[in-house]
Amino acid sequence: MPVLSYIEAITAAMDEEMERDDRVFILGEDVGKRGGVFRATDGLYNKYGAERVIDTPLAESAIAGVGIGAAMYGLIPIAEMQFADFILPAVNQIISEAAKLRYRSNNDWSCPITIRAPYGGGIHGALYHSQSVEAIFANQPGLKIVMPSSPREAKGLLKAAIRDPDPVLFFEHKRAYRLLKEEVPIEEEVIEIGKANQVRAGDDITVITYGLCVHFAKEAAQQLNDEHGIEVELLDLRTVYPLDQQAIVHAAKKTGKVLLITEDNKEGSIISEVSAIIGEQCLFDLDAPIKRLAGPDVPAMPYASSLEKAFIVNQDKIKQAMLELAQF
Amino acid sequence: MSEITITMPQLGESVTEGTVSQWLVQAGDLIEKYQPLVEVMTDKVNAEVPATFSGEITALLVEEGETIAVGTPICQLKVEGTDDLSESTQTPSENNEKAIDEAAATESMKQRYSPAVLTLAAEHHINLADVTGTGMGGRITRKDIKQLLANQDSTTASAASQQLSETSTRKPHEKKLKPIQVDQLPGDLEIPVTGIRKAIASNMVRATSEIPHAWMMIEVDVTNLVSYRNAEKKRFKELEGYNLSYFSFFLNAVAKALKKFPELNSSWAGDKIIQHKEINLSIAVGSETELYVPVIRNVDEKSIKGIAKDVHHLAKKARTGSLTQADMQGGTFTVNNTGTFGSVQSMGVINYPQAAILQVESIVKRPVIINDMFAARDMVNLCLSLDHRILDGVICGKFMSHVRDILENISGDTTPIY
Numbered sequence A: 001m002p003v004l005s006y007i008e009a010i011t012a013a014m015d016e017e018m019e020r021d022d023r024v025f026i027l028g029e030d031v032g033k034r035g036g037v038f039r040a041t042d043g044l045y046n047k048y049g050a051e052r053v054i055d056t057p058l059a060e061s062a063i064a065g066v067g068i069g070a071a072m073y074g075l076i077p078i079a080e081m082q083f084a085d086f087i088l089p090a091v092n093q094i095i096s097e098a099a100k101l102r103y104r105s106n107n108d109w110s111c112p113i114t115i116r117a118p119y120g121g122g123i124h125g126a127l128y129h130s131q132s133v134e135a136i137f138a139n140q141p142g143l144k145i146v147m148p149s150s151p152r153e154a155k156g157l158l159k160a161a162i163r164d165p166d167p168v169l170f171f172e173h174k175r176a177y178r179l180l181k182e183e184v185p186i187e188e189e190v191i192e193i194g195k196a197n198q199v200r201a202g203d204d205i206t207v208i209t210y211g212l213c214v215h216f217a218k219e220a221a222q223q224l225n226d227e228h229g230i231e232v233e234l235l236d237l238r239t240v241y242p243l244d245q246q247a248i249v250h251a252a253k254k255t256g257k258v259l260l261i262t263e264d265n266k267e268g269s270i271i272s273e274v275s276a277i278i279g280e281q282c283l284f285d286l287d288a289p290i291k292r293l294a295g296p297d298v299p300a301m302p303y304a305s306s307l308e309k310a311f312i313v314n315q316d317k318i319k320q321a322m323l324e325l326a327q328f
Numbered sequence B: 001m002s003e004i005t006i007t008m009p010q011l012g013e014s015v016t017e018g019t020v021s022q023w024l025v026q027a028g029d030l031i032e033k034y035q036p037l038v039e040v041m042t043d044k045v046n047a048e049v050p051a052t053f054s055g056e057i058t059a060l061l062v063e064e065g066e067t068i069a070v071g072t073p074i075c076q077l078k079v080e081g082t083d084d085l086s087e088s089t090q091t092p093s094e095n096n097e098k099a100i101d102e103a104a105a106t107e108s109m110k111q112r113y114s115p116a117v118l119t120l121a122a123e124h125h126i127n128l129a130d131v132t133g134t135g136m137g138g139r140i141t142r143k144d145i146k147q148l149l150a151n152q153d154s155t156t157a158s159a160a161s162q163q164l165s166e167t168s169t170r171k172p173h174e175k176k177l178k179p180i181q182v183d184q185l186p187g188d189l190e191i192p193v194t195g196i197r198k199a200i201a202s203n204m205v206r207a208t209s210e211i212p213h214a215w216m217m218i219e220v221d222v223t224n225l226v227s228y229r230n231a232e233k234k235r236f237k238e239l240e241g242y243n244l245s246y247f248s249f250f251l252n253a254v255a256k257a258l259k260k261f262p263e264l265n266s267s268w269a270g271d272k273i274i275q276h277k278e279i280n281l282s283i284a285v286g287s288e289t290e291l292y293v294p295v296i297r298n299v300d301e302k303s304i305k306g307i308a309k310d311v312h313h314l315a316k317k318a319r320t321g322s323l324t325q326a327d328m329q330g331g332t333f334t335v336n337n338t339g340t341f342g343s344v345q346s347m348g349v350i351n352y353p354q355a356a357i358l359q360v361e362s363i364v365k366r367p368v369i370i371n372d373m374f375a376a377r378d379m380v381n382l383c384l385s386l387d388h389r390i391l392d393g394v395i396c397g398k399f400m401s402h403v404r405d406i407l408e409n410i411s412g413d414t415t416p417i418y
Helices: A006-020 A044-048 A060-072 A084-098 A151-163 A212-228 A245-255 A270-281 A305-311 A315-327 B092-105 B115-124 B142-169 B195-210 B223-240 B246-260 B304-320 B393-408
Strands: A003-005 A024-028 A053-055 A076-080 A114-119 A144-146 A168-173 A181-183 A197-200 A205-209 A232-236 A239-241 A258-265 A291-295 B002-007 B017-023 B036-041 B046-050 B055-060 B067-069 B073-079 B213-221 B266-268 B273-275 B281-283 B333-336 B356-370 B373-387
Touching: A003 A006, A003 A151, A006 A024, A006 A044, A006 A151, A006 A168, A024 A060, A044 A053, A060 A076, A060 A084, A084 A114, A114 A151, A144 A151, A151 A168, A151 A181, A197 A212, A205 A212, A205 A245, A205 A270, A205 A315, A212 A232, A212 A258, A212 A315, A232 A245, A245 A258, A245 A270, A258 A270, A258 A315, A270 A291, A291 A315, B036 B073, B115 B142, B213 B393, B223 B246, B223 B304, B223 B373, B246 B281, B246 B304, B246 B333, B246 B356, B246 B393, B373 B393
Parallel strands: A024 A053, A024 A076, A076 A114, A114 A168, A144 A168, A205 A232, A205 A258, A258 A291, B281 B333, B333 B356
Antiparallel strands: A003 A181, A144 A239, A197 A232, B002 B073, B017 B036, B017 B067, B036 B046, B055 B073, B213 B373, B266 B273, B356 B373
16 A cells, blocks of 8 residues: 555545546646646646646636536536635635535536635644634535545545535645655545544543544544553544534543544534534533633634644644543 | 754645755854755755854754654754753643642542433442542542442342352341331330340241241130039149149140141251151240240140149249250240130241241130020130241141140040049
């Protein structure tokens, strides 16, 4: 099995899907000749040509709108937003059109578009290059939001997203692009959307998170196991909308002590909804207050190193929160 | 003078590592602030890393061609005039850990129960006051309860088998109940339970708690007995010096019936029933405060006079307190003369480990119907308490009928006094 970085796994997934199905094509800013600012589409322009890897103007609403139109017409677009922060001009297209098309047309039309966007901070990106935007879309029935936590997950989930008959938002943590590397099977692996993944089994505390935080939680859990013998049950949500309620309830009931983690601002975040599900369904199994570890309710990730560090959820903060919950 | 460590900087938004392609300085070089130190290659850019201080390079920590993570030390610098920047500070997480440890040492959370703990405690009938919590502030965690239950499960099996073997070997009188608290009233007299009272108490508890008692009562027409005894008693008293009691006739009748139904003349011995050949009748002899049960041996071999003599002697001994242990051993069946206190019906407690006890009640003149005519007859009730482990109703019914037949047919011919 070759070792791939997170971004190489994403490139490989798009490459394989474009090879499998001629209808699959890519559109976005600098995705063509440049191969994307993060190099996610590196090599694909040369391999599939300008008609299937299309450079667009700096107009996110157009990228989404053109993609939605092409999808309605029978193609399978992969639209790239250069940064998730810049998806906001496309929100009308995504929420009002893509999400509602199947419902509005009484199942006559569908919109099999995948919209990829790098999110997250901790990379000195400041306001416009650090945001987590998933919560904006996470109450729009008709949409699916996938946020992979590792190279292998990224490849398997992106292939599933491209094959999904409905719109999928695919958020990739930009810090994970070159930080995470792992062995990824050569043979085809498609990971089902809508199913959470038990990363680690334990009986002391349950940690539920998604995206890059899964990686930090995994590392912290190993440290706590080595240092304190604490066994952490770690659940990777993978799909943050709609949520895998069954897996959430099962994991929460297992230990009764639940820590929820997101890099996003705390109030109204994905984990707020996870907390509500647990509150509704697990009251008599809870052994501690449901605990949320998230970014502060501050408008943006600061640029200054010290402030960025204070803002962002990192491995140390996760480990500390886990330890406190285990000792409660 | 102080040492400064320069680390690998972040050279792009997605960059987490870089490869040192070329060092632009050497150890020992004096450098100015912002002077390029090293060329670094990343996935996105090639860049020169500038010095952040002026000073003298003391060591290069990374070889050319090495790929290192952002934040890794790359070289050391000796700087003039600044204070030691690498002062050791306690990390906040260490502080927090200490705070948590301190909180755990208190008991402030001992009675704060989570829904999970309350649910488990209710399900498994656990008294939370008995559980030691390992959580913060002495809080009982769900895991504490689960561990308690796991330990219980592993010990229940062995405890159950232990209990089983205990019950099979346990003597019934060992089962002790806690005495209840009695409210003291003014003028109460406390009488210590000692000696014979204590023995009576423990025998009665043992008999009533172990033996499954069953009862039966028959009515006997003893008109013949009464007239026979009335005719003989005066002469007997003059001749022998003691009374010719009714009780002797009853003992005689019981002994004869036991001879015919030896099942009632037996004892319970746990895993077996012992049927006795000798017919030794225990008789209850009471005084104001005490009750003795001396034994008349081989009653079936004795005449009415012989029985009367034994009763007289034993009663006398009981009154004078001179009964010996030997006088009270070897009984196989008990006859209790409850009629002497005027009782007409009673439910006797079996004299452990015998199989039954017969209570002879008062002889009372009553109207009864014989051949559709009223007649005034001397009637007596005989009450039998039986150990239902040893005896059943059918055999006891036959025994009682036989006793009645003997008693109703008493006359000088059937039952001579001598």
